Amino acid sequence: MQLTTRAIPIQKNIALVAHDHCKQYLLKWAEDNKSVLAKHRLFATGTTGNLIQRTTDVPVSSMLSGPMGGDQQIGAMISEGKIDVLIFFWDPLNAVPHDPDVKALLRLATVWNIPVATNRATADMLISSGLFEKEIVIDIPDYQKYLQERLK
Ligand SMILES: O=C(CO)COP(=O)(O)O
Numbered sequence: 694m695q696l697t698t699r700a701i702p703i704q705k706n707i708a709l710v711a712h713d714h715c716k717q718y719l720l721k722w723a724e725d726n727k728s729v730l731a732k733h734r735l736f737a738t739g740t741t742g743n744l745i746q747r748t749t750d751v752p753v754s755s756m757l758s759g760p761m762g763g764d765q766q767i768g769a770m771i772s773e774g775k776i777d778v779l780i781f782f783w784d785p786l787n788a789v790p791h792d793p794d795v796k797a798l799l800r801l802a803t804v805w806n807i808p809v810a811t812n813r814a815t816a817d818m819l820i821s822s823g824l825f826e827k828e829i830v831i832d833i834p835d836y837q838k839y840l841q842e843r844l845k
Pocket residue numbers: 710711712713737738739740741742757758759760763764795
């Protein structure tokens with residue numbers, strides 16, 4: 694796969710997602726970091742986003758609830774370069790009905806090389822990184838080249 698680059702701006706589009714047993718941890722993290730998060734644009738799956746907005750008073754654009762398609766909506770945004778960071782506290786101890794969507798979301802975040810945190814320790818490292826408040830340039834798949842190759 695040939696690569697190109699994409700600039701992630703100072704003001705980032707951050708997606709926040711948590712499974713039910715993990716929501717309390719993401720809510721606490723969002724509350725603890727709300728002064729930093731408020732400088733960015735927040736997106737989330739339906740229940741997570743409404744809870745974070747209610748708890749922190751920071752505006753969140755909420756998609757559908759995860760099992761109803763919200764993970765897929767966030768995944769589509771990642772594919773379109775519209776999400777810069779994913780904080781996804783997925784539950785490793787309980788099954789969810791939309792496991793394929795969960796896998797797809799994590800897969801697309803990896804394909805498009807965005808920073809991802811799946812637990813509090815990583816989320817803390819990410820948000821305290823000097824890069825969090827800077828413009829950074831990431832490698833991404835060169836889709837035009839990919840398509841040209843396939844159409845030869
Ligand atoms: O199911 C989810 C992620 O897979 C999250 O969805 P909710 O935020 O609607 O609970």
